[in-house]
Amino acid sequence: MSLYIDADACPVKEECVRVADRLGVRxxxxxxxGIRPSDxxxxxxxxxxxxxxxxxKWIAERAGKGDVxxxxxxxxxxKCVAAGARVVKPNGETLTExxxxxxLATRDLMADLRAADPFRQGGGRAFTKQDRSRFLDALDRLMRAAAR
Structure with a gap:
């Protein structure tokens, strides 16, 4: 099992390492x-x-059954779900079959709405402590399930 992090805009990299370290996962x-390598x-x-x-692309080519x-x-x-991997968003939401x-449909709809109104302001909501807590709980559960 490996834990893959799409890291460019990921707010929970440190949490991922903490959970993986506790479980002994790569x-x-x-x-x-733009990210400092970890020692x-x-x-x-x-x-x-x-x-x-x-x-x-790099992650999609490698992640598969047993990975998170x-x-x-x-x-x-x-792509990762189709390959058998378990997926979690940084807010703790798990994505499954x-x-x-x-x-995907919601993402496409929102892209169409943004394209239709070029003056639309704002974006998603801010990342909260509750999101971080939900993420830690979800990641721990997914990694333990994947290890079985």
């Missing part, structure tokens, strides 16, 4: 750059070439 932090023996920082979705992926990227999550189709 961590792959995948990014385009933790279970952590490998993977720098992919610059370009759109290069980190996503941390990402907010819904298309990447869909049962809900990934709905998540």
């Amino acid at each position: 961590v792959l932090i995948v990014c385009n750059g 933790h023996p279970l952590v490998e920082t993977v720098f992919v070439t610059e370009g759109p979705d290069e980190a996503d 992926v941390v990402t907010s990227d819904i298309p990447l999550a869909a 049962a809900n990934i189709g709905n998540a």
